[in-house]
Amino acid sequence: MKAFVSFSGGKDSQACLIWAVKTWGQKVEAVFCDTGHEHPLTYIHVQEVCDQLGVALHTLKSKKYAGFGDMSIQKGRFPSTKARFCTEELKIKPMVDFVLSQETDLLVIQGIRKDESNSRSKMEEQCHYFKGWIEPYGKDKKGRPRFNTYRKKDVLIHMERYSSTIMRPIFDWTSQDVINYILENNQKPNPLYYKGFSRVGCFPCIMCRQSELKLIIEKYPEHIDKIKEWESGMEKKDRHFFPPNYIPKRAMTNRIWPTTDDVVKYIKGKNETIEVFEEPEGDGRCMSYYHLCE
Ligand code: SF4
Incomplete structure (x- = not known):
């Protein structure tokens, strides 16, 4: 089995990475989805945190677009709160491709906290990575259930062969808990x-x-x-x-x-x-x- 932490360079995923290394040691690996539109300090921070913890870092990029700007120009528009294709194209799809490329059971650790937003408070502390492909994650304008469809065939094959679980170990933490944890573990946030x-x-x-x-x-x-x-x-x-x-x-x-x-x-x-x-x-x-x- 492999354990990956989704590391954005933000404080929540940094706390998760520290927590995961303390729990499982250096066999944990970090995965960073590069939108091509981050601050230079974030790129440096991501690498430094991984070096300090002694964990491998996988940097994922969209295979289709050369980053946020290229994606927007190719699509002929910028993403918006209602059409957040930036998250989908630059983060979700590269991460799904990465998960599907792993031919083993997987644990994906996410730094999501329930007090971040109403929608996040409804998430679970642990669930199947591909839950949104087999259970509706919401409804469309006509009230019909919505499912994730990206690489569905491959997802179903992967599910038959391997387990892939999402774990959210800091789900109940406050943002100040997160900062305190990072500092207590002799690191600094971004x-x-x-x-x-x-x-x-x-x-x-x-x-x-x-x-x-x-x-x-x-x-x-x-x-x-x-x-x-x-x-x-x-x-x-x-x-x-x-x-x-x-x-x-x-x-x-x-x-x-x-x-x-x-x-x-x-x-x-x-x-x-x-x-x-x-x-x-x-x-x-x-x-x-x-x-x-x-
Ligand atoms: S919502 Fe879009 S623009 Fe904002 S951080 Fe996520 S990918 Fe970037």
């Missing part, structure tokens, strides 16, 4: 948390909070330039990264859809308002969402 980001993943994610986008605009403008480049590479010029309701219509040049320039202008102009509600920067206070300053 440096992005120290810089004021509450989530690690695509930089930025399509669901990025405005306060985090403000940090990116100020400190990492090259990531904004990258989005603009993708937008200008779109065949249809009305396809933009940020959702239509991300900023008020009055702040949009065309009153229909915000361009990245519109969003940047709005967020910069809104700086003072945001700071009324959020922790100010640069006055010696901890910038970290999880109070990471010792």
Whole structure:
């Protein structure tokens, strides 16, 4: 049997990786799905954590797309909260391909916590990896059950031959429990948390909070330039990264859809308002969402 930890570079999966190594030793392996749209610090962190724990790292990429930007341009649109094909194409499919390529019983360890969201709270601490292929995971618009269909034939063959189980060992932990566990085990979470980001993943994610986008605009403008480049590479010029309701219509040049320039202008102009509600920067206070300053 093999045990793999789905490691995103975020704190939850890091805690899982530490937990798994403490439980099973170095035979555990880490799997990182590279969207091609991560912060450089995340790539470094992923490698450093694996080196520190002495575990093998598998970096998976989409076989179809050269990363987030290429995927969006090829599809002629950016993903959205309603059409989150980014997760499917850049994370789920590469991971399913990886699982199917393992000709043995498998344990896949995921850093999912029930207090992250309502949908996550309904998940189980342990289940079959391919559960969504054999049991409905939801309903479509007409109320019909929805199943995963990706490589279904291969999935059924794999299921006949091997067991593949998902385990979520930190399901009941709080985010602060996770941070404490990482620190107690002489590691540090991804440096992005120290810089004021509450989530690690695509930089930025399509669901990025405005306060985090403000940090990116100020400190990492090259990531904004990258989005603009993708937008200008779109065949249809009305396809933009940020959702239509991300900023008020009055702040949009065309009153229909915000361009990245519109969003940047709005967020910069809104700086003072945001700071009324959020922790100010640069006055010696901890910038970290999880109070990471010792
Ligand atoms: S982090 Fe955000 S943008 Fe990236 S794959 Fe996940 S949902 Fe999509």
